Amino acid sequence: MKNRLNDLSLFLLFWASLFYLESVTIISLNPSLQSLNLQFFIYAFLFAAPFAFIPYIISSVFKRKNARFVILLIFLIFYTLIFATELFSKAFFRTYMSIESILYGGKGIFTDFALETLQFVGKRFYLVLLLLLPLAGFILLKVFKKILTGIPYAYSRLLSLGLCLFGFFAAICLVYFDEGAKILYTENYDFDTSAESFGISTAFRLDAKNIIFGDKGNDTFEVIADENLNTDAEPESASLSFGIAKTENTENSESIETNGDTKNPEQIEYGDNTWDISDSVIEIKEIENLSEAEPEEIVYGKHDCGIDFSLLAESETDSAFKSIDNYIASLEPSSENKYTGIFKGKNLIFISAEAFSAEAIDEELTPALYRLATKGINFTNYYQPVWGGSTSTGEYSNLTGLIPAWGVASMKKTADKNMYYTMGNFLRREGYFSRAFHGHDYKYYGRDLTHENIGYDLYLGRGNGLEDFIKNQWPESDLETVHATIDMYIDESPFSVYYMSISGHTNYNWRGNAMSYKNKDKVKDLNVPDPIKCYIACNLEFEYSMEYMLECLEEKGLIDDTVIVIANDHYPFGLESESSATYKNALGDLYGYDYTTPWERDHNRLIIWCGSLEKEEPIVVDDPVYSLDIVPTLANLFGASFDSRLYVGRDVFSDAEPLVIWANYNWMTDKACQTGGKTTVFEGYEDEVDSAYIKRISSAVANKFSFSKKVIENDYYDHLFGYAPQ
Numbered sequence: 107m108k109n110r111l112n113d114l115s116l117f118l119l120f121w122a123s124l125f126y127l128e129s130v131t132i133i134s135l136n137p138s139l140q141s142l143n144l145q146f147f148i149y150a151f152l153f154a155a156p157f158a159f160i161p162y163i164i165s166s167v168f169k170r171k172n173a174r175f176v177i178l179l180i181f182l183i184f185y186t187l188i189f190a191t192e193l194f195s196k197a198f199f200r201t202y203m204s205i206e207s208i209l210y211g212g213k214g215i216f217t218d219f220a221l222e223t224l225q226f227v228g229k230r231f232y233l234v235l236l237l238l239l240p241l242a243g244f245i246l247l248k249v250f251k252k253i254l255t256g257i258p259y260a261y262s263r264l265l266s267l268g269l270c271l272f273g274f275f276a277a278i279c280l281v282y283f284d285e286g287a288k289i290l291y292t293e294n295y296d297f298d299t300s301a302e303s304f305g306i307s308t309a310f311r312l313d314a315k316n317i318i319f320g321d322k323g324n325d326t327f328e329v330i331a332d333e334n335l336n337t338d339a340e341p342e343s344a345s346l347s348f349g350i351a352k353t354e355n356t357e358n359s360e361s362i363e364t365n366g367d368t369k370n371p372e373q374i375e376y377g378d379n380t381w382d383i384s385d386s387v388i389e390i391k392e393i394e395n396l397s398e399a400e401p402e403e404i405v406y407g408k409h410d411c412g413i414d415f416s417l418l419a420e421s422e423t424d425s426a427f428k429s430i431d432n433y434i435a436s437l438e439p440s441s442e443n444k445y446t447g448i449f450k451g452k453n454l455i456f457i458s459a460e461a462f463s464a465e466a467i468d469e470e471l472t473p474a475l476y477r478l479a480t481k482g483i484n485f486t487n488y489y490q491p492v493w494g495g496s497t498s499t500g501e502y503s504n505l506t507g508l509i510p511a512w513g514v515a516s517m518k519k520t521a522d523k524n525m526y527y528t529m530g531n532f533l534r535r536e537g538y539f540s541r542a543f544h545g546h547d548y549k550y551y552g553r554d555l556t557h558e559n560i561g562y563d564l565y566l567g568r569g570n571g572l573e574d575f576i577k578n579q580w581p582e583s584d585l586e587t588v589h590a591t592i593d594m595y596i597d598e599s600p601f602s603v604y605y606m607s608i609s610g611h612t613n614y615n616w617r618g619n620a621m622s623y624k625n626k627d628k629v630k631d632l633n634v635p636d637p638i639k640c641y642i643a644c645n646l647e648f649e650y651s652m653e654y655m656l657e658c659l660e661e662k663g664l665i666d667d668t669v670i671v672i673a674n675d676h677y678p679f680g681l682e683s684e685s686s687a688t689y690k691n692a693l694g695d696l697y698g699y700d701y702t703t704p705w706e707r708d709h710n711r712l713i714i715w716c717g718s719l720e721k722e723e724p725i726v727v728d729d730p731v732y733s734l735d736i737v738p739t740l741a742n743l744f745g746a747s748f749d750s751r752l753y754v755g756r757d758v759f760s761d762a763e764p765l766v767i768w769a770n771y772n773w774m775t776d777k778a779c780q781t782g783g784k785t786t787v788f789e790g791y792e793d794e795v796d797s798a799y800i801k802r803i804s805s806a807v808a809n810k811f812s813f814s815k816k817v818i819e820n821d822y823y824d825h826l827f828g829y830a831p832q
Contacts, residue, residue, distance in 0.1 A: 124157050134233050153305055155271075191208070201298055204297040205317060281304075408441055409750035415431045438751075447745030463710060484725065519818055524824030524827065526824070530604065534561050536600075544587075545581075671712075737755065754767070
């Protein structure tokens with residue numbers, strides 16, 4: 107009996123160890139426990155049983171005690187490394203790493219971010235010790251010969267199997283009795299949300315299932331009445347404010363909050379904090395004299411590629427293509443408008459700005475960026491959501507108009523796909539001279555495999571052409587990158603150029619950031635904490651690159667014929683991780699308020715500028731806009747022939763209703779926003795936002811996730827157009 111109990115104890119030991127690792131990780135990331143509840147620990151405990159059973163049953167086939175010990179030790183080391191990696195990723199990058207993210211980007215944690223990894227370990231060494239406790243305990247038990255004595259008996263295996271099945275199915279029952287948990291577990295699967303709701307081990311299991319069998323939650327499209335997010339009405343004015351008066355729950359069990367009376371409609375009160383949004387009245391100001399006087403009544407065409415998708419679906423034999431065809435057929439194309447084609451034939455310089463923030467723009471300190479942000483199209487309600495990854499996911503959303511559904515693996519999945527609907531390919535088909543540049547390692551995130559495919563005839567970085575012009579330092583200089591590259595295209599009008607910047611990269615300290623140190627004297631008199639000084643200092647290098655670019659365009663007489671687009675890849679999460687996993691003081695200091703929602707954290711400034719616009723009043727867009735809107739908006743402005751239904755985002759000047767989506771299915775429109783299943787209605791829209799509205803938007807969000815995955819998985823653009831860029 108002693109041997110049998112000791113053998114069963116191996117299973118119980120692993121079960122307890124996994125639950126311990128789950129608990130330490132989630133508590134260390136949320137020390138206040140405000141975002142946690144008892145349900146997480148119940149799910150984490152019960153769902154850990156299958157992961158404990160795997161090493162136990164594998165080791166039990168070995169009769170030699172030492173062999174069993176080695177197998178179990180390897181598994182425990184592996185589990186510990188996984189949790190340590192996830193803890194670092196969430197603390198530093200503000201996102202967990204899915205299986206594909208680890209495979210595609212995990213190497214970077216231990217190479218490009220080796221210094222940050224060591225600093226993280228140094229500052230939080232106690233967490234490392236806590237994570238190592240199960241491993242240390244297991245080894246000590248072996249040393250003192252308290253376990254691994256004897257060969258397992260059959261009924262001991264059956265008992266452990268019974269406990270495993272009990273834990274798993276008890277958890278499943280709890281999930282399916284909770285409608286909110288059921289949706290997160292099935293339809294609205296997201297790795298980060300799963301990890302925070304059910305535990306990291308369960309998130310990995312669901313991720314593996316979706317990789318092997320496909321993501322069934324995103325495999326079909328929901329058919330709902332009036333799904334089209336279009337309206338013939340012009341955008342109405344509304345203040346973006348959050349209220350506190352709660353109404354009754356809807357029939358969909360979503361709580362709706364509406365605004366009460368406010369003394370100052372230009373501010374929103376959030377807890378003890380006030381967020382100034384004095385310039386956030388939703389309107390689109392017109393450009394006067396942009397063109398000749400127009401007739402009083404103009405019938406605009408539709409952004410429609412001319413394909414009858416209903417007819418296409420009827421003749422389609424492939425079920426995946428048929429489902430996409432039917433989905434697109436259910437949508438209404440958005441309209442052309444008075445801004446359609448205003449940039450026709452102009453040059454385009456598109457920049458994904460590393461960790462850029464609207465707060466880095468200052469009239470005196472960054473005059474070039476201030477000019478670009480205020481003298482062109484002025485987006486005051488813009489967001490770059492966190493997409494379950496870092497730079498690569500933001501870059502993907504900027505360039506494709508699709509949701510990066512696979513985290514940092516998303517861009518690499520496009521390498522062998524037809525990316526017909528990128529802005530780069532639109533212009534390349536029109537004969538534009540095209541180049542793409544990056545000041546860092548040209549192979550990083552697999553850009554050497556993807557960027558020529560998304561619309562650029564040649565992609566250069568350090569390692570395949572720019573290494574002799576850009577110093578090997580961390581981070582590299584954007585100014586040096588522009589110096590090294592601008593002569594390659596400035597005499598080749600029309601040109602289409604893309605830059606992925608680098609100078610604004612974390613870590614934000616004087617020793618670990620070459621750009622911060624280089625520009626230290628420029629910010630020494632700022633009355634802000636050192637991390638913010640470092641952040642602003644490294645972004646000054648980006649400012650200087652824009653100054654030089656504008657000077658060159660002026661000298662060549664191209665200022666009125668060149669469009670510059672700047673969109674960040676993600677918010678400056680490095681300011682969150684200075685001292686602890688949940689440190690928000692530096693970022694909050696940069697913003698000027700303590701943020702509590704995704705939109706407060708992810709707000710930013712999109713820049714679309716052309717010298718020709720400076721002669722007119724700025725176009726101000728205060729509707730909610732996000733990174734997936736960039737490509738369809740540019741396609742409209744450049745007069746490209748496209749179908750709006752083939753994007754997740756929208757042309758912001760069309761009649762399409764504003765909709766911003768986050769990776770965990772949170773959303774915002776011009777009338778309401780939703781996070782964590784709770785809907786907040788903006789002032790003035792209480793009569794319009796009901797349960798049917800919420801259901802319509804939520805279903806549309808789910809469909810857009812499905813479309814983003816299926817269009818890449820099935821190479822849908824190639825199916826439609828059969829065009830492969832040379």
